[in-house]
Amino acid sequence: MTDSTLPGHQPTDRWAYWQALDSGRLLLLAAAAMLVTAGLAGAALGAHSRGNFPWPIALAFGGFIALGEVLRLALPGGREAAPIAMVGGMSYALLTDVQGKHLYHQSALVVIAVSATGMAVGALPHIAAGRSAGITGMCTRLVAVACVAFIFQPIAPRPGPPPSWQPEFAVTVLLVFFGWLVDTIVGALIRADDVGARFSVAIWDEMRLQWPLGLAVGASVIITVFGAQVMGLAELGVFLGPLLVTQVAFRRYAGIRATYLQTVRSLARVTEVAGYVERGHSHRVSRLAVAIGRSLGMAEPELLALEYGALMHDIGQLSLRDPIPGGATVLVSPADQDRIAELGADVIRQAGVLDEVADLVRCQSWPATGHDPAPPLSSMIIRAANAFDDMVGSSTDRDRSAAALERMRLDPVEYDSGVVAALAEVAGRRVASRL
């Protein structure tokens, strides 16, 4: 058996890396490249003229950042974070005193040079293992660290015994928050470009998802900055233990989220294996539905429910004794459609944790107008995506797709016109990307 016979494995044309560069990512890469150049040049000149550059501190933090990059963390939604690298970079930017050794005139350029070097070294194992180098993520982190370093440099406390720790603490808290904000906003910009979401939606998605990790990173930066005054560089080793434990907790959480999605994706295919629906149907419907939902400005939790609903929208057919010819629910009577939807919703409700998804599946057979109560937007999306795929299937024929869209447009009672408009846009994009 070859992979190409498997549903869900349709060959998708991948764009070459440079072709996938959009304006946002290009801007970020350019900014990072400028920072790195300036940082390396500035640090080289500065170190040369000063002579007493604190090499051990730079090496320790650079190593810490490299380790953090090696131990990257996959977060839900295909995101990647490097919390330990972020702790290293931000603490190095905010460091003023290491066991009495003052760093008050540490240049922001040095911070950038050390962080960039650490990140580059940390990316090497990923490249060696054949994984993506994660350049976008590194650039985002570097820009965040650079912003913090540039702001902190002029306001860093002057030499001399500090009157009390509170003012410095307040400044550190504010700057850490600022750094998190930069990281999140840049991340949201890139993501909005990548998946075709609206920026206003992407930014809230990003914040909602990132704040717990951001909180842990922020507190860890503060602990590192103040702890270093007493513990010196030994702290990086001592504090690594708790940081790793926190990271393990996140890894497990992200892992089970990914497994959950994979499992629903896979098990949704039982209807295909059993011959109830055409191969690849649920996968295509879910991709279409998520793309429509995204272009209509739905947030990520809603999109997840929509994806689950779209994947399992035909699960009710399992309760039918014999498959519908061709599996196309669009061709059977409304009463049968209602029954399949109800049966599917019952199956999903059995789980006890996906009631929202069950409701989406139940309402998928309701017409867009004239039904009381009105179906939720997600159900209308599933209905439209399902109908479109039943008519077009895996074909990439433009005429066929245009005919299907025309038929749906002419039926505003059945299909919501806003959803169909979004579907037309998404389907156009889909065909274009395959040419």
Added chain:
Amino acid sequence: MVSRVAWLFIGLVVVVTALLVASASMVGPVWPAHFIHPVRALIVLQLLFLICDSARTPFAGRQAEWSPSSSATLAAVVLLGPVPAAMVGAVSVISMRGQLRLAERLFNGSMHGLSGLAAGEAYLAVHKALRSSLPMQPVLGMPNRHDFPGIIVPFAAAAVVHVLANHSLIWGVYRLDRGRGMLRREAVESSLPLLLVSDLGYASLGLVVASLWAVMGWFAAALVVVPLFVARWAMGQFAEQQRAYSATMNALCQAVETKDYYTRGHGDRVSRGAVMIARRIGMSPDRIEAIRYAGMLHDVGKLGVPTQVLQKTGPLTEDEYAAIQLHPMRGLEIVREIGFLYEALNGIMHHHERIDGRGYPMGLAGHEIPEFARIIAVADAFDSMTTTRSYREAKTLDQAIGQLREGAGSQFDPLLVQAFMVALGEEKWPFAELAGEPSDLAIVTVQDHDDPTAPLRVVIP
């Protein structure tokens, strides 16, 4: 109830702890001389301990817990000394976890007290041994920058002693209280490396608290609570997602089975049987979790077998037989993209192989067959035999065991059959109950491919 021996052990630990703490406070001063407001610090650390204690999170199949509370005790070791460290640990008697029994509270209090005391003494002893190489400083109290990195060795010794004391006392009480144990011994033992690492990781946080104390006083304790709670939040989310996952998996598997009247609940029972065997042969919790899902999903590929074949009364044609033989591959095709199921995939694909090599789909023999598949094969056949079929009544437990014995060495792995029989003697088997009559919608399997007593009849061309 806690067994009598366990009570004795708990009493012993309580008395020993009390005596040791009393003698330690008799021998020297309880508080370090240079520490201002030591009682206030003690109370803050006790609060930190209680907060950490309430933030403990289950892992490894909810049979062990990790708790960051050792960081509070070890901070007390550095800041205040052995006796106050024991007092910090002892507050676990009034732990905010409500469901604890009195025996557990007493034991936890004295165990954490004793570990704190031992860690404190170890810290002082190693300090003394190393003193010649260290600048003369008061040993206890807030560490300052001249203490580093010299303080790390004594602290590491204290952390190791603390973790060892803790684990050996817990291990002791589980050994003695096995029947009603708070955790399963084998689960603790197999997750021990993970527990030790996380405990040492959190123990090192104690030194961070102590050092930050020198900069910002009690606020240090408040600051370290933040990452701890985020980690706890993540673990909580993990547990919640895992529950949701398992429920969803169950629902989907039921949906797959619901079509076939006589095999409803088959996946669930096979999964339980496989877990019984896996526990008996001492599999690690992670693998047990995987085999649970493998058992649940092992027949998912049967959906790909046309309904007419499943319902056929007469002998099967060669093509029909091939369709049935293909179902493990079909199952694999459905679940192969589920990332964590690596080993489970083998179990699903090969669950109809036979030890003598006459099974399908690959005809593997003996230990070529993956362990998961050998386990599922036993549970699968057993459930098939003990469930009613359209062509026969359910067999009794003894009849089914007899059949398994007969097949041991030819169809089944004898060691696993043995393990299953022992497990069946200890745990109740969830016999299938058929609800009502087959409805119109349901399919009635006429030839069960799992049934070793009634092999599929194939037309010989």
